[in-house]
Amino acid sequence: MSLDPAYLDYPLRKRGMDHEYYPYSNLFERPPIAWPSGKAVAVAIVVDLEWFPILPADKPFRAPGHMVTPYPDYRHYTAREYGTRIGFYRMLDAFAKVDARVSVAINSAIAERYPRIIADILSAGHEIVAHSTDMNDTIASGLPEDEERALIAAALDALEQAAGTRPRGWMSIARSQSFNTPRLLAEAGLAYMADWVNDELPYRFETGAGAIVNVPVNHELSDRQIVTVQQQSADSYVEQIMDAYALLHGEASTLGTSRMLPLNLTPYIMGLPYRIDALERLLGWLADQDDAAFHGLGEIADALR
Numbered sequence: 001m002s003l004d005p006a007y008l009d010y011p012l013r014k015r016g017m018d019h020e021y022y023p024y025s026n027l028f029e030r031p032p033i034a035w036p037s038g039k040a041v042a043v044a045i046v047v048d049l050e051w052f053p054i055l056p057a058d059k060p061f062r063a064p065g066h067m068v069t070p071y072p073d074y075r076h077y078t079a080r081e082y083g084t085r086i087g088f089y090r091m092l093d094a095f096a097k098v099d100a101r102v103s104v105a106i107n108s109a110i111a112e113r114y115p116r117i118i119a120d121i122l123s124a125g126h127e128i129v130a131h132s133t134d135m136n137d138t139i140a141s142g143l144p145e146d147e148e149r150a151l152i153a154a155a156l157d158a159l160e161q162a163a164g165t166r167p168r169g170w171m172s173i174a175r176s177q178s179f180n181t182p183r184l185l186a187e188a189g190l191a192y193m194a195d196w197v198n199d200e201l202p203y204r205f206e207t208g209a210g211a212i213v214n215v216p217v218n219h220e221l222s223d224r225q226i227v228t229v230q231q232q233s234a235d236s237y238v239e240q241i242m243d244a245y246a247l248l249h250g251e252a253s254t255l256g257t258s259r260m261l262p263l264n265l266t267p268y269i270m271g272l273p274y275r276i277d278a279l280e281r282l283l284g285w286l287a288d289q290d291d292a293a294f295h296g297l298g299e300i301a302d303a304l305r
Contacts, residue, residue, distance in 0.1 A: 021182060021205045032257035033201055033303050037293030040252035041245065042300055043286050044262045045102035046171070046194065046217050047091060048224075049117070051109035052080050052135045060140035063173050065224065065266075080268050084114060087271020092124055094280045098287040100294035105131035105171040105194070108155040111162035118162045127296040129194065130155045130167040141178040148178060152188050169297050171195060175219060183207040192301035200248065200260050202304040213301040215260075222264035227275070234270070234278035241282055249291055260300060261292075 017024075035042045054077050056066040065080070067073040095102055104121050106128055111118050121128060132139070133155045139148055152170070160166040170185050171194040182205050185193050192202070192213040199216045219225055221244060226237045241263065248259035270279045286292055 021207065022203060025203065027200060028255065030201065035258060035293065035295055035303055036299050037295065039293040040258055040291040041249050041289070042258070042260045042295040043292050044215070044217065044260055044295055044297055044300055045095070045100060045265065046129070046262060046297065047088070047102060047104045047265045047267065048131065049084065049088060049104050049106045049110055049267065050080070050131070050135050051107045051113065052077065057136040060142045061138055063135040063138050066135055083267030083271060084110065084117060087267030088117070090271045090276045091265065091267055091279070092120065094276065094283055095126070096124065097280065098283045098294070100283060100287070101125050101127070101296055102294070103127045103129050103169070103297040105129040106159065107131050107134045108158035109134040111159050115162050122163060127169075127298050128159060128163050128167050129169040129171050129297060130159055131171050132173050133158070135173060138173045139176050139178055139181060143178055145180050145184070148180060149184050149187075152184055156188060168192065169194060169215070169301065171217070182212060183209045186210040186212040191305070192297065194297055201258070202260070202300055204304065213304055215297045215300050217262040217264050217297075219264065221262060222266070223269045224264070224266050227269055234275040238278050238282045242285065245286065245289065245292065249289070252291070
């Protein structure tokens with residue numbers, strides 16, 4: 001039986017990916033981006049501050065890190081709450097020691113339940129990034145468009161009420177999006193998102209509802225991936241981030257350009273008493289690098305815009 005010629009007629013077959021958001025671009029042929037600090041490497045720290053309902057929702061899928069054993073799963077529930085009660089405050093102290101301003105990706109349920117945390121983030125000069133409503137509100141293409149639009153608005157409204165200003169950035173749970181998400185984020189007035197991980201510099205999306213910048217926060221460099229999923233030690237995590245910095249700085253120096261090093265941190269993982277010293281050591285080492293500076297995601301997006 002011969003193959004139907006229509007099988008090979010694919011309208012999105014072209015150089016790059018199967019969408020119209022942005023053209024293909026080779027990182028090594030792009031003009032440099034100047035960071036506000038003037039340094040070659042922007043170290044972007046993103047803390048995931050999450051609220052897990054004790055009963056997980058599996059539609060469209062269960063969020064990573066959610067409850068796993070028969071319910072009520074108080075062991076895992078309280079382990080995650082450790083992050084908001086203890087781990088996050090250890091991290092705030094660690095950031096203060098090196099004068100690092102960071103981005104905190106927050107479920108709006110945190111703002112509603114723990115307004116003191118929002119006040120402490122703002123008083124330390126950190127940036128708030130919208131991170132859905134809670135860890136049951138994941139996004140995928142099975143989610144009706146009107147429900148996704150309402151979810152984005154609910155998260156932004158609650159965070160604005162608690163913080164006094166509306167977030168400029170968005171990070172989805174598990175970096176998951178539907179086919180509508182970039183357009184809905186631009187429609188909601190957001191300046192940037194941090195879900196697509198295919199680069200080491202920010203780049204521009206055209207969504208049909210306006211432009212939005214994507215700031216790539218590499219999941220492979222997250223503490224959840226290295227420490228929890230791959231079961232590696234905190235010391236190994238530190239070594240891998242140092243190795244990543246060395247390569248990025250080497251490229252920036254050789255090519256006369258700039259690079260971004262993202263650190264995605266989880267308070268109930270790196271805020272534990274036997275890991276926080278490794279994080280403090282890493283932050284101190286990064287602060288000592290002559291050609292590195294800490295930048296929030298908003299600063300990085302603005303450098304492109």
